[in-house]
Amino acid sequence: MARVVIFGSLRAFTDGAGEMEIEAATTRELLKKLAARHPALAETIEAGVSLAIDGEVFKEAWFTPIGPDSEVVVIPLMVGG
Amino acid sequence: MKQEFKVLGTRPIRPDGLDKVTGKAMFGADKSVTGMLHARILRSPHAHAEIVSIDTSKAEALAGVKAVITGDDFADVENRWSRYTMQNCMAQGRALYDGHAVAAVAAVSKTIAAEALKLIEVEYKVLSHVMDVDEAMAPGAPVLHEGVKARKLGDDVSGNTVGYYSFGHGDPEKGFAAADEVIERTFKTAAVHQGYIEPHACLADLGSDGKGELWCSTQGHYMVREVCAEILHIDASQLRVTASEIGGGFGGKTTVFIEPVALKLSQKAGKPVKLVMSREDVFRASGPTMSASMDVKIGMSKDGKITGAHAKLRYQGGAFPYQMVMMGAMSAFAAYDLEHVQAEGWDVMTNRPKMISYRAPGAPMAVYAVESVMDELCQKLELDPIDTRLLNAAKEGTKSSYGPTFKAIGLVEALEAAKAHPHYSAPLAPNTGRGVSCGFWFNFGGQVSVSMAINADGTVNLIEGNPDIGGSRASISMMAAEALGIEFDRVRTIVGDTASVGFSDVTDGSRVTFAVGIATINAAKAAIKEMCQRAAKIWEIDAEAVEWVDGAAQPTGHNAGNFPPMSLAEIAATSGKTGGPIAGHHEGAPDKAGVSFGVHLVDVEVDPETGFTAIKRYTAFQDVGKAIHPAYVEGQIQGGAVQGIGWALNEEYIYGEDGRLQNAGFLDYRIPVASDLPMIEPVIIEVPNPGHPFGVRGCGETAIVPPLAAVANGVAQAIGVRMFALPMSPPKILKAL
Amino acid sequence: MSKIHVTTNVNGDSVEFLCEPDEVLLDVLRDRLNLTGAKEGCGTGDCGACSVTIDGRLVASCLVLGAEAEGRVIETVEGIGSAKDLHPLQRHLLEHAALQCGVCTPGIIVAAKALLAENPDPTEEEARYWLAGNLCRCTGYDKIIRAVLSAATEMRGENA
Ligand code: FES
Ligand code: FES
Numbered sequence: 001m002a003r004v005v006i007f008g009s010l011r012a013f014t015d016g017a018g019e020m021e022i023e024a025a026t027t028r029e030l031l032k033k034l035a036a037r038h039p040a041l042a043e044t045i046e047a048g049v050s051l052a053i054d055g056e057v058f059k060e061a062w063f064t065p066i067g068p069d070s071e072v073v074v075i076p077l078m079v080g081g
Numbered sequence: 082m083k084q085e086f087k088v089l090g091t092r093p094i095r096p097d098g099l100d101k102v103t104g105k106a107m108f109g110a111d112k113s114v115t116g117m118l119h120a121r122i123l124r125s126p127h128a129h130a131e132i133v134s135i136d137t138s139k140a141e142a143l144a145g146v147k148a149v150i151t152g153d154d155f156a157d158v159e160n161r162w163s164r165y166t167m168q169n170c171m172a173q174g175r176a177l178y179d180g181h182a183v184a185a186v187a188a189v190s191k192t193i194a195a196e197a198l199k200l201i202e203v204e205y206k207v208l209s210h211v212m213d214v215d216e217a218m219a220p221g222a223p224v225l226h227e228g229v230k231a232r233k234l235g236d237d238v239s240g241n242t243v244g245y246y247s248f249g250h251g252d253p254e255k256g257f258a259a260a261d262e263v264i265e266r267t268f269k270t271a272a273v274h275q276g277y278i279e280p281h282a283c284l285a286d287l288g289s290d291g292k293g294e295l296w297c298s299t300q301g302h303y304m305v306r307e308v309c310a311e312i313l314h315i316d317a318s319q320l321r322v323t324a325s326e327i328g329g330g331f332g333g334k335t336t337v338f339i340e341p342v343a344l345k346l347s348q349k350a351g352k353p354v355k356l357v358m359s360r361e362d363v364f365r366a367s368g369p370t371m372s373a374s375m376d377v378k379i380g381m382s383k384d385g386k387i388t389g390a391h392a393k394l395r396y397q398g399g400a401f402p403y404q405m406v407m408m409g410a411m412s413a414f415a416a417y418d419l420e421h422v423q424a425e426g427w428d429v430m431t432n433r434p435k436m437i438s439y440r441a442p443g444a445p446m447a448v449y450a451v452e453s454v455m456d457e458l459c460q461k462l463e464l465d466p467i468d469t470r471l472l473n474a475a476k477e478g479t480k481s482s483y484g485p486t487f488k489a490i491g492l493v494e495a496l497e498a499a500k501a502h503p504h505y506s507a508p509l510a511p512n513t514g515r516g517v518s519c520g521f522w523f524n525f526g527g528q529v530s531v532s533m534a535i536n537a538d539g540t541v542n543l544i545e546g547n548p549d550i551g552g553s554r555a556s557i558s559m560m561a562a563e564a565l566g567i568e569f570d571r572v573r574t575i576v577g578d579t580a581s582v583g584f585s586d587v588t589d590g591s592r593v594t595f596a597v598g599i600a601t602i603n604a605a606k607a608a609i610k611e612m613c614q615r616a617a618k619i620w621e622i623d624a625e626a627v628e629w630v631d632g633a634a635q636p637t638g639h640n641a642g643n644f645p646p647m648s649l650a651e652i653a654a655t656s657g658k659t660g661g662p663i664a665g666h667h668e669g670a671p672d673k674a675g676v677s678f679g680v681h682l683v684d685v686e687v688d689p690e691t692g693f694t695a696i697k698r699y700t701a702f703q704d705v706g707k708a709i710h711p712a713y714v715e716g717q718i719q720g721g722a723v724q725g726i727g728w729a730l731n732e733e734y735i736y737g738e739d740g741r742l743q744n745a746g747f748l749d750y751r752i753p754v755a756s757d758l759p760m761i762e763p764v765i766i767e768v769p770n771p772g773h774p775f776g777v778r779g780c781g782e783t784a785i786v787p788p789l790a791a792v793a794n795g796v797a798q799a800i801g802v803r804m805f806a807l808p809m810s811p812p813k814i815l816k817a818l
Numbered sequence: 819m820s821k822i823h824v825t826t827n828v829n830g831d832s833v834e835f836l837c838e839p840d841e842v843l844l845d846v847l848r849d850r851l852n853l854t855g856a857k858e859g860c861g862t863g864d865c866g867a868c869s870v871t872i873d874g875r876l877v878a879s880c881l882v883l884g885a886e887a888e889g890r891v892i893e894t895v896e897g898i899g900s901a902k903d904l905h906p907l908q909r910h911l912l913e914h915a916a917l918q919c920g921v922c923t924p925g926i927i928v929a930a931k932a933l934l935a936e937n938p939d940p941t942e943e944e945a946r947y948w949l950a951g952n953l954c955r956c957t958g959y960d961k962i963i964r965a966v967l968s969a970a971t972e973m974r975g976e977n978a
Contacts, residue, residue: 720918
């Protein structure tokens, strides 16, 4: 199961949980399960998030594979200049 | 593993260079068509006012005026972010900052358009305004928009607080308890403008049938198409947007300010409309970046180890909701490997123009605050600033302060290069100080489309969808040549309009060389596959038995067949007979852009009589992964460094009590000029990005991050007093002395 | 307002145009003569993007009236070098990669040419002060100054 890390201020929507285990093969599946588990997070996920999977940042790529031992960090959607 | 390259790393002349040195290159304002109208925009003189009424009848009656529009001409849009963009282009109901557009005119000449503006009568009811971030965040401040306060925030902050973010791990308080020295400081930085020399400009032609043509200066013409189609309620397919040559953007052209207005005027007048911002318009109503108020607290042990770190960042981003402070909170401590760290950020609205990205948006100010406290700690504990940074530096495997664990990164290499550089050990003259700072930027991938055609004469055409701001057509051609194994000058890359190639994200986040590069390599792979198949057919062997080496197809071995290599030109020459044109294309959304770190070293001399700070020597070290065209990489580093110097020393938005901008021109908003500067020595470090086949990282943004603190740390050393606000303009330095 | 008839010489060709009495030379060049090489970066004389020479003297064309061109010799970037035969300044700017977006480049070329006409052997500092009126936001000036100095060396017939 992938280890999911929720960045600081998003913990307000997960009842304080900062880390959790989620069984998911892709980012899309992971985000769906995350939103189901923590409905308050759904709005943020809908608005867009970036995911750092084992250290690489992905901008909303639904079908990015997630390994069974991956670390996934949920961070806000990022933009540049 | 070090890769060997033939084309990458060389410095060919850029393909668009000739046009640019002979004055032929067409920028946003350079295109005209017969029968076009000229547009002008009327702007609010108030920082905050209700628009009670607008009477355009006299303007409409003026001979030569063909269309007048106000906010009422724009129908609502569903997506709230698009609505903010629309209402920033043309106020609806309320003017939210000095310079906010309230009406626009299209007329047969510029003079008549200007005349007509004077005939528009606007009745305002002035409302109270708020300009400063801390005041805007305080309970009781006038609130710009109701109902947009960030979720889960308490009554201790006002409704202007539209975003709250927190990043980090461990417990900073524990870290501070373990420290030998703890320093906590408050900093302020001014809002600054991207300062591109070319004002926003466009030429719009939209028929009543919804078919439109738009020529404009932008960092992303697909973004323009999508936003404009949404605001004007037309189909994206019907609006063809062509990106002009772009005279600088730095993030400031990643949104629209005038394009929907020009399209609407054109639709109403039934004629093409040219709309060009004046420099005053540019300052008052486009661009600026956030101003900031920040608290940073860092604890350190005697030997220089950071034990705990905490930052609170309050940014104001102007008159509409926005999200940007998170980038600051994520960048603040990214350079360090920390056990106890937290960075918090608040996005706040004020009566200032709607902010838009400026090179590494959100990072420079946060890093300025952090690196200033680092410097003070080093002074206090009598530690070497580079050794101390090396002791704490993030490296491969470090859990970053914003969450992800770093892959291969080049901070240690950059710090070591700085330490070994003669600049670091050169003697210092009187009144001179030497500043050091680290800097960081993420870099992004994003959506990209590339189409490549192999021509019968053995040359290659490539169409990409990202406007070329700093020489990317050259680097893309180089990557195509490298991937195909041909000479650079056989490839011609152009930026296609929105009807000629698939979608591409805006040119931002230092993504073009990275993402378009990957797409180019993949397009080349597709073309190579086809060329190998053609060779296989000609040789009558299996396609699997053919490989591509040095720009030619060849049998994989003697067993496969005994044929001399067949070059790209030879295969292309017979393509008409072997199955038709050969092409390759790629559409995708590559990620893994690879973060980039920089370290800057600066010597500053402060004149105790005038308070003027002179930059005496500047050296910038940066990990770029792999420099495709080193001269343009150097240029990015030099240009970024100088923008940062301007931010540190001179640039700022100055508002009067009345909320009006007082320095909307280059005379009073002073960007660095040639005589302010020495040569800027760039030192390129190449720690390959594992996420890119050639090792490329984005390189365009990192360099604006370190200069703020580097210059501030130099000034602190030179005058023996530390300043806690930017810019450190001469009067402010004199006051501190 | 009645228009003014002006006869002048632009880039070696004699030219006639009609302009408004208050129309600046920059607008005349760009809108009436279709010479869009000079750019408007500010319109207030502060950026140098509109640099041209009048009788060899460097001016900001956004501050000069079109009517003042009467009987003068105007040179714009379009008159300096050609695609086949670039002026050394143009060539050195390209070789040094001294342009990124390139919008400041026409002004820099015109201004630098005027500098070298007056002072064929400028020091770095002299070049920096001369070009202080030409804003460039992209390059940090380093490569521009190097290109100008090496073009000057070539033009003096010395080896760089
Ligand atoms: S446009 Fe003339 S100096 Fe700027
Ligand atoms: S190259 Fe862009 S302003 Fe000079």
